Amino acid sequence: xxxxxxxxxxLKYRFLSSPRFSPDGNKIAFAVNQADIDGNRYLSNxxxxxxxxxxxxxxxxxxxxxxxxxxxxxxxxxxxxxxxPVKDESDGPDKNKKGKxxxxxxxxxxxGEALSLGETPEQVTSIWxxxxxxxxxxxxxxxxxxxxxxxxxxxxxxxxxxxxxxxxGQRRTALSTYSIGTGTLKRLSPEGMEVGQVRLSxxxxxxxxxxxxxxxxxxxxxxxxxxxLNSGKTTALLPQDxxxxxxxxxxxxxxxxxxxxxxxxxxxxNPRFHILKxxxxxxxxxxxxxxxxxxxxxxxxxxxxxxxxxxxxxxxGGSEKAWFISxxxxxxxxxxxxxxxxxxxxxxxxxxxxxxxxxxxRAAVIGLEGLYLQELYIIEDGKERRLTDFNRExxxxxxxxxxxxxxxxxxxxxxxxxxxxxxxxxEEGKKYPAILHVHGGPKATFGDVxxxxxxxxxxxxxxxxxxxxxxxxxxxxxxxxxxxxxxTIDYDDLMLFxxxxxxxxxxxxxxxxxxxxxxxxGYMTNWIIGHTDRFRAAATxxxxxNWISKAGISDIGYYFVPDQxxxxxxxxxxxxxxxxxxKYADKxxxxxxxxxxxxxxxxxxxxxxQMFTALKRNGVESKICxxxxxxxxxxxxxxxxxxxxxxxxxxxxxxxxxx
Numbered sequence: 001x002x003x004x005x006x007x008x009x010x011l012k013y014r015f016l017s018s019p020r021f022s023p024d025g026n027k028i029a030f031a032v033n034q035a036d037i038d039g040n041r042y043l044s045n046x047x048x049x050x051x052x053x054x055x056x057x058x059x060x061x062x063x064x065x066x067x068x069x070x071x072x073x074x075x076x077x078x079x080x081x082x083x084x085p086v087k088d089e090s091d092g093p094d095k096n097k098k099g100k101x102x103x104x105x106x107x108x109x110x111x112g113e114a115l116s117l118g119e120t121p122e123q124v125t126s127i128w129x130x131x132x133x134x135x136x137x138x139x140x141x142x143x144x145x146x147x148x149x150x151x152x153x154x155x156x157x158x159x160x161x162x163x164x165x166x167x168x169g170q171r172r173t174a175l176s177t178y179s180i181g182t183g184t185l186k187r188l189s190p191e192g193m194e195v196g197q198v199r200l201s202x203x204x205x206x207x208x209x210x211x212x213x214x215x216x217x218x219x220x221x222x223x224x225x226x227x228x229l230n231s232g233k234t235t236a237l238l239p240q241d242x243x244x245x246x247x248x249x250x251x252x253x254x255x256x257x258x259x260x261x262x263x264x265x266x267x268x269x270n271p272r273f274h275i276l277k278x279x280x281x282x283x284x285x286x287x288x289x290x291x292x293x294x295x296x297x298x299x300x301x302x303x304x305x306x307x308x309x310x311x312x313x314x315x316x317g318g319s320e321k322a323w324f325i326s327x328x329x330x331x332x333x334x335x336x337x338x339x340x341x342x343x344x345x346x347x348x349x350x351x352x353x354x355x356x357x358x359x360x361x362r363a364a365v366i367g368l369e370g371l372y373l374q375e376l377y378i379i380e381d382g383k384e385r386r387l388t389d390f391n392r393e394x395x396x397x398x399x400x401x402x403x404x405x406x407x408x409x410x411x412x413x414x415x416x417x418x419x420x421x422x423x424x425x426x427e428e429g430k431k432y433p434a435i436l437h438v439h440g441g442p443k444a445t446f447g448d449v450x451x452x453x454x455x456x457x458x459x460x461x462x463x464x465x466x467x468x469x470x471x472x473x474x475x476x477x478x479x480x481x482x483x484x485x486x487x488t489i490d491y492d493d494l495m496l497f498x499x500x501x502x503x504x505x506x507x508x509x510x511x512x513x514x515x516x517x518x519x520x521x522g523y524m525t526n527w528i529i530g531h532t533d534r535f536r537a538a539a540t541x542x543x544x545x546n547w548i549s550k551a552g553i554s555d556i557g558y559y560f561v562p563d564q565x566x567x568x569x570x571x572x573x574x575x576x577x578x579x580x581x582x583k584y585a586d587k588x589x590x591x592x593x594x595x596x597x598x599x600x601x602x603x604x605x606x607x608x609x610q611m612f613t614a615l616k617r618n619g620v621e622s623k624i625c626x627x628x629x630x631x632x633x634x635x636x637x638x639x640x641x642x643x644x645x646x647x648x649x650x651x652x653x654x655x656x657x658x659x
Contacts, residue, residue: 256284
């Protein structure tokens with residue numbers, strides 16, 4: 001019997017993240033994460049690969065070790081951990097004061113016990129060794145005056161919530177220094193500043209960061225700031241009222257930044273590289289039209305660091321270059337930028353580069369290659385070499401279905417990138433039900449990487465169909481900009497591919513089609529079943545059905561809705577309603593499963609409940625599964641038990657309605 005990918009296989013997979021070169025460039029530390037079904041959580045430990053000896057060492061084993069950095073001399077790793085004090089080891093992960101504190105440890109790269117470095121009064125999310133102190137990004141929660149010792153939250157700003165973080169009030173990501181000797185935490189960033197990407201100078205005396213200071217409404221723009229670690233001096237390098245910046249660092253005698261003024265293509269506009277020198281800013285890459293970061297969708301990643309939307313400066317051989325990830329078509333690659341503005345691809349063998357670091361002209365990357373799961377690679381002299389085999393045993397002989405590529409003409413200069421996957425036990429001459437899968441975003445992209453849930457559908461004898469309609473990333477601003485056109489040209493592309501599959505793939509049963517997707521994909525699922533009855537069943541996940549209500553509840557709704565629809569609730573509510581699937585819910589006949597999480601602040605649960613209510617009122621067979629304690633990332637980073645339950649509910653629904 002053919003081997004088949006199963007839902008519970010996700011428990012075997014290892015998810016790698018945060019590769020970090022040692023100061024001398026000879027070792028790579030990285031995190032290895034794995035699902036723990038008994039604890040209904042993910043375990044995270046730190047490993048080190050020695051490039052000289054080609055040896056691999058596990059440094060920590062508590063399963064509770066998070067952000068980390070190399071000690072300045074390369075002798076140890078400094079890390080944040082949820083492990084409790086020694087006297088309370090039996091108590092499991094530390095949950096003191098609702099996670100507001102963090103414990104710091106150090107462990108030698110040659111092994112031994114981890115040594116406590118103290119405890120910070122605020123939660124630590126990123127860490128750097130700054131010599132005399134540690135540089136930290138922390139979660140700062142201002143004290144609010146409250147009465148009668150009542151349990152309530154005060155909001156004075158928007159957004160007042162954040163997906164994965166809940167109701168956030170006025171909390172900020174702050175930049176601070178921590179003295180190991182005295183245990184003192186000193187905040188560098190001013191009150192009211194939200195700190196983004198941070199880069200520590202080579203002399204470890206300064207930090208350059210993207211940030212924004214606000215009180216009422218988080219703006220779409222940001223500024224660039226320099227912080228003196230010892231002096232505490234703060235200097236504004238670029239104003240925060242003109243551009244949206246993502247990353248900044250010293251480069252070629254100035255400061256290199258990525259940013260956009262959003263005047264051509266809105267919030268999703270691709271950035272360009274700019275350099276600040278002698279008080280003047282100029283664009284290094286005026287013809288650049290690509291995103292910075294990895295937009296290739298995959299459900300086999302966990303706890304990636306924040307390097308994806310940024311760049312890393314490396315000065316190997318005295319020639320400075322900025323390294324960055326960009327999505328090219330349906331692959332993501334690592335590129336370099338020199339001081340003259342020339343961009344070159346570092347290598348192109350991997351399908352997806354998920355995380356990376358750079359040192360001395362080499363890049364350490366976490367990548368996906370074909371149907372392999374994540375492993376650690378080294379890129380040197382334009383070639384990629386795999387260093388680890390964490391997932392070999394879990395994927396060898398698993399019967400994975402290989403995505404088959406199709407290019408379709410859709411009346412544009414780009415065409416349409418599409419794939420289909422045959423059922424695992426495919427037999428010639430047999431007809432099979434098919435599931436159309438729509439990705440989120442919409443500025444994201446599908447590729448041919450291993451996608452666990454789609455492999456599970458293929459194992460259940462479904463044909464899997466997916467494509468990158470207009471609005472997807474990888475082909476420039478003109479292709480991904482569908483502002484004001486949601487549900488029109490993107491819908492046309494999806495139906496074009498569905499028509500092709502029914503006509504050109506003799507094994508697809510046109511009478512047994514299903515459709516599913518999450519986030520924007522959930523929106524399109526809702527839209528599709530309101531505009532055609534060709535699908536026998538639907539599973540809409542973390543979806544959007546009402547753009548009017550979304551503008552006032554979601555953590556991004558207040559800016560995303562007017563930006564993406566070129567309309568606001570005060571100037572053209574009719575347009576927002578026209579693009580809302582709820583408007584067409586009385587036309588729906590398709591049996592529909594709705595999946596939502598009660599802590600989803602991106603596509604809030606009210607969206608799913610409104611759609612479910614409308615379907616029930618109109619007599620449509622439907623049910624909604626609400627996952628408690630989960631958020632928008634349920635399918636990719638949800639706790640193991642609800643994550644598995646979600647996948648099994650979808651399989652059951654399609655099996656009942658399509659088989």
